[in-house]
Amino acid sequence: MGDETEIVRHIVKATTLKDIAEQTGYTVNTVSRALKNKSDISEATRTLIQQKAQELGYIGNTMASSLRSGMTRTIAVIVADVSNPHFSIAVKEIESAARKHDYTTFILNSYEDQDLEEKAIISALSKNVDGIIICPSQGGGQNIAFLQRTGTPFVLLGRRLDNDDVMDYVVSDxxxxxxxxxxxxxxxxxxxxxxxxxxxxxxxxxxxxxxxxxxxxxxxxxxxxxxxxxxxxxxxxxxxxxxxxxxxxxxxxxxxxxxxxxxxxxxxxxxxxxxxxxxxxxxxxxxxxxxxxxxxxxxxxxxxxKGKTSRKAFEILMKRIHKQNTELRYHEVVDTRLVIRESTRALPE
Amino acid sequence: MGDETEIVRHIVKATTLKDIAEQTGYTVNTVSRALKNKSDISEATRTLIQQKAQELGYIGNTMASSLRSGMTRTIAVIVADVSNPHFSIAVKEIESAARKHDYTTFILNSYEDQDLEEKAIISALSKNVDGIIICPSQGGGQNIAFLQRTGTPFVLLGRRLDNDDVMDYVVSDxxxxxxxxxxxxxxxxxxxxxxxxxxxxxxxxxxxxxxxxxxxxxxxxxxxxxxxxxxxxxxxxxxxxxxxxxxxxxxxxxxxxxxxxxxxxxxxxxxxxxxxxxxxxxxxxxxxxxxxxxxxxxxxxxxxxKGKTSRKAFEILMKRIHKQNTELRYHEVVDTRLVIRESTRALPE
DNA sequence: CTGAAAGCGCTTACAG
DNA sequence: CTGAAAGCGCTTACAG
Known part of the structure; x- marks a missing residue:
């Protein structure tokens, strides 16, 4: 280890709804509803509670709310290898779209390996993600079949499978x-x-x-x-x-x-x-x-x-998560075109 | 939307400890302890319960366990832009190291923007990550100062700050x-x-x-x-x-x-x-x-x-999370060297 | 070695 | 408009 300096350790306990409740005289229930802008809270109460939350630097505990509500506002992206620009661009686009919808993104690499892919899927499921965007790794679709059996919404990105008429996918032409x-x-x-x-x-x-x-x-x-x-x-x-x-x-x-x-x-x-x-x-x-x-x-x-493809995959995942059009499968084939530069030239006669 | 096919929707409820408890006749408590290989469970019970868990395809609910235990086994990596290979390589290395320690990785982009960086930090905190590896965005260290006040362990990667003697960092020379x-x-x-x-x-x-x-x-x-x-x-x-x-x-x-x-x-x-x-x-x-x-x-x-730097940052974060050497700060400066290729040549006299 | 109870921080469903 | 209670699925601390 290199240079090491002494410090004073900060120990800070995060603010909870209970803290806000105690300091405003309302119950945790009312505080929760006020912060979520539910309609049946008086304007005055809402303002008071929101100000106090602001003052205390309240950051909601997504984990706790997820446990009750069943939604984590979290997705996982599983690709072969983020250090490949093709995938890192896709991940960037997806993370960007997800953030705008207030979703946070897990990134998992499968390295084109069936075992690592299975672990990645299980890891995502154990984190209770609301959905998964996955570029299935080479070697077969058993992991995807498993994923489908779990009932967790997912979208295939960039690659499809033999039995993909029962799944959503976005691929290039x-x-x-x-x-x-x-x-x-x-x-x-x-x-x-x-x-x-x-x-x-x-x-x-x-x-x-x-x-x-x-x-x-x-x-x-x-x-x-x-x-x-x-x-x-x-x-x-x-x-x-x-x-x-x-x-x-x-x-x-x-x-x-x-x-x-x-x-x-x-x-x-x-x-x-x-x-x-x-x-x-x-x-x-x-x-x-x-x-x-x-x-x-x-x-x-x-x-x-890649921008269009990634955003499309995210959109479809959102629809799937929110159970819209549940009887339909989305099968998108995004157009491709050739960009001619200087690495090709006519064969001499 | 492109091609749309009708499907039968799978609705599957995840297996819980309660399910295993009911099917084995033990309590949820015992099931939990058996699956975590606690020492005070008889070998026979442990085997029985683990087999049943396997049979039911039990996947633990990390969210629920985190809520009680206070650890999520989740980290966040915040960089300017994953689509830059410099960062995507770092993210790959960190995700890979994290996976080996059974940690899952959030990826967040700050685009060198202070506001987006703040949002990324808050997003990570609201997910109760155990720690954060962050390459601070250009424009000042207010967000990092805020992060430090929350008490969440973090390590600066690739860039340091004026007052960084009170933080951990790994940079290049x-x-x-x-x-x-x-x-x-x-x-x-x-x-x-x-x-x-x-x-x-x-x-x-x-x-x-x-x-x-x-x-x-x-x-x-x-x-x-x-x-x-x-x-x-x-x-x-x-x-x-x-x-x-x-x-x-x-x-x-x-x-x-x-x-x-x-x-x-x-x-x-x-x-x-x-x-x-x-x-x-x-x-x-x-x-x-x-x-x-x-x-x-x-x-x-x-x-x-980048491999060494990223792995070092993850190691330090682990130490910080597990409260080892809390009085010390880790300041790593990783050596650099010049690799000469063909884009440079002597200036003609 | 196993169980009964409490609690993590929220949200839900209902009561008033 | 606000509150009291229950519960999400686990783990902890204690009892036996």
């Missing part, structure tokens, strides 16, 4: 995104397009692949499975795979990466091998992180409107 | 970092070093400036105030400032930016004006984000060990 990315490269003359995809248990991975294949077929380019790779989205996965591919001498002139971080890693790795982007290889990413940060490398990328 | 960055540029022959700094109410801003000045003085280079700029750390701030500087024709050959995001934005802006890094201008950043993400632009940057 990943098939269109995959199509746009591949078509862009095809139109530039590329034929050997390496797809650095994520695990096929992730719906967006499957759908982007469908889009890729669709574009290839439309242009009459045969689909070669050795060009389609499933890679860990964890940092370092692309580097290892790409090294192997280059050693195997598999020819390719363009890369379509599952997300921008993987695209960056691909470019980084290529550069290490003195291969230049876009001079030697064209690269397309997904997520358009560049719209939020001025990354100095101008990456062509599929934009999936 | 910012002065050393500023010194290393400036000295590196000076050794490369640069003299007109533009410092794109953050607001002076941020301690790390003041300390990095002190390091910058120290290096300049050591090399006998006069300090010119027009080269030292205070800029909003919000995305877009650098671009505007830099445009203005270029229009004013103020000459500079190198930039030292308060953080990597600002450095990236500077490079992005320079490139837009057809100025190349490092050919025309050298750039040094701070935070070394590149160690966590394969950003394809190799930025020279000051590394400040």
């Amino acid at each position: 990943d098939e269109k995104g995959g199509y746009l990315a591949a078509m862009h490269l095809l139109e530039l003359g590329h034929r050997d397009i390496l797809f650095l995809n994520a695990h096929h248990s992730i719906s967006s991975s499957r759908e982007r692949l469908a889009g890729y294949k669709h574009a290839m077929e439309e242009m009459g380019v045969p689909i070669r499975n050795e060009l389609i790779r499933e890679i860990s989205t964890i940092s370092g996965g692309v580097r290892n795979e790409l090294k192997e591919i280059m050693e195997s001498k598999l020819p390719f002139t363009a890369i379509f990466a599952f997300n921008d971080m993987m695209a960056w890693e691909a470019i980084f790795t290529l550069n290490k091998h003195h291969i230049r982007v876009p001079e030697n290889i064209s690269v397309v990413g997904f997520d358009n992180i560049q719209s939020r940060m001025f990354i100095p490398f101008p990456l062509t990328s599929v934009s999936n409107s | 910012d002065e050393k970092g500023g010194y290393l960055a400036a000295m590196h540029l000076l050794e490369l022959g640069h003299r007109d070093i533009l410092f794109l700094n953050a607001h002076h109410s941020i301690s790390s801003s003041r300390e990095r400036l002190a390091g910058y000045k120290h290096a300049m003085e050591e090399m006998g280079v006069p300090i010119r105030n027009e080269l030292i700029r205070e800029i909003s750390t919000i995305s877009g701030g650098v671009r505007n400032e830099l445009k203005e500087i270029m229009e004013s024709k103020l000459p500079f050959t190198a930039i030292f930016a308060f953080n990597d995001m600002m450095a990236w934005e500077a490079i992005f802006t320079l490139n837009k004006h057809h100025i190349r890094v490092p050919e025309n201008i050298s750039v040094v950043g701070f935070d070394n984000i590149q160690s966590r993400m394969f950003i394809p632009f190799p930025l020279t940057s000051v590394s400040n060990s």
Whole structure:
């Protein structure tokens, strides 16, 4: 331990309704009702009590009120890894929307691991959250099925599941995104397009692949499975795979990466091998992180409107929590579009 | 709203201690003690009760237990903006450490705004968090002073305050970092070093400036105030400032930016004006984000060990929560070092 | 080793 | 318009 200084410890007991009641002569009940602006309290009483609360620096004990009312005004967001900008932007947007509705947000990482995801869900449930926004981790939907059995409202964000017609979800139009990315490269003359995809248990991975294949077929380019790779989205996965591919001498002139971080890693790795982007290889990413940060490398990328997607997920969760339209499921597919920058160029004839 | 499907709504009431008590014939008290592995429960009873709990899928109600025990096993992390990788990495590390100690983490953004910071603190307090890790927002320490008066344990992360001898903090050695960055540029022959700094109410801003000045003085280079700029750390701030500087024709050959995001934005802006890094201008950043993400632009940057810093802050918070060493304050200054990449080069003679 | 009672700080439902 | 009582689901402190 570093520098350590002596202090006087502050011991402060939080003000409760009881304190306000004692100091105003009303009962705890009346104080509670006055502070919540209930209609059947006289104006004078309300003012008096609210002033006293202000004076004492009263901060309500949400825990206690939740225990009785059944609502915690708390939600949990469960993502693979907040340190991935794609998720941190979503978390920011959700926290921001939640705050405006007076909800507080738990953040939990699942690291694409089924066990950690289950723990995260249980952790959220034991905190009695009113609802959960979750990007289901790769590897299957057992945890989500469990979550559904508990009856706690939740919304899937960014990925859907096989049986998702009984759940709410907000996803991007990943098939269109995959199509746009591949078509862009095809139109530039590329034929050997390496797809650095994520695990096929992730719906967006499957759908982007469908889009890729669709574009290839439309242009009459045969689909070669050795060009389609499933890679860990964890940092370092692309580097290892790409090294192997280059050693195997598999020819390719363009890369379509599952997300921008993987695209960056691909470019980084290529550069290490003195291969230049876009001079030697064209690269397309997904997520358009560049719209939020001025990354100095101008990456062509599929934009999936994280702000809109996140806010939509929160809105739906609110509806679900407040039991509106309980017979309906909300299935939102947010449009994607291609943002062309300087990481892609035409293949020389 | 998009596609909407009818469903059967699941209504599930959570299992409580009472349910387990009824089904085993013991009282709620005994059930509680058995599940918490208290010593004065017979082995047979413990096993029976734990099996029944497992069978019923019992998930404890933390809220209820907190109300009685006074501990929520919940912490809050308050940062300027989780979508900034510097903070999202810290949040990830803290959440990860917290989970291992069975703590759950609230995330709150202050956006460098005093009012939002106050609301975030109140929100955390009303959730009865056991402790708070906070990166104090720019503009003064009134909110932290308020937080201290409440008696809730907290640790400052990344920034300290004037009166911080009465608080715990973990910061980087910012002065050393500023010194290393400036000295590196000076050794490369640069003299007109533009410092794109953050607001002076941020301690790390003041300390990095002190390091910058120290290096300049050591090399006998006069300090010119027009080269030292205070800029909003919000995305877009650098671009505007830099445009203005270029229009004013103020000459500079190198930039030292308060953080990597600002450095990236500077490079992005320079490139837009057809100025190349490092050919025309050298750039040094701070935070070394590149160690966590394969950003394809190799930025020279000051590394400040976010993993170590975050974990340290959590450890100290734990000590504070558990009232260890209450007479001492923990003041940690984590070492910084320069990581030289390709964004800096010697000034031509 | 187990139980009966009280209480954490609120809100709810009802009485007057 | 205000109050007295009960209760949310646990844990604590004590009794036996």
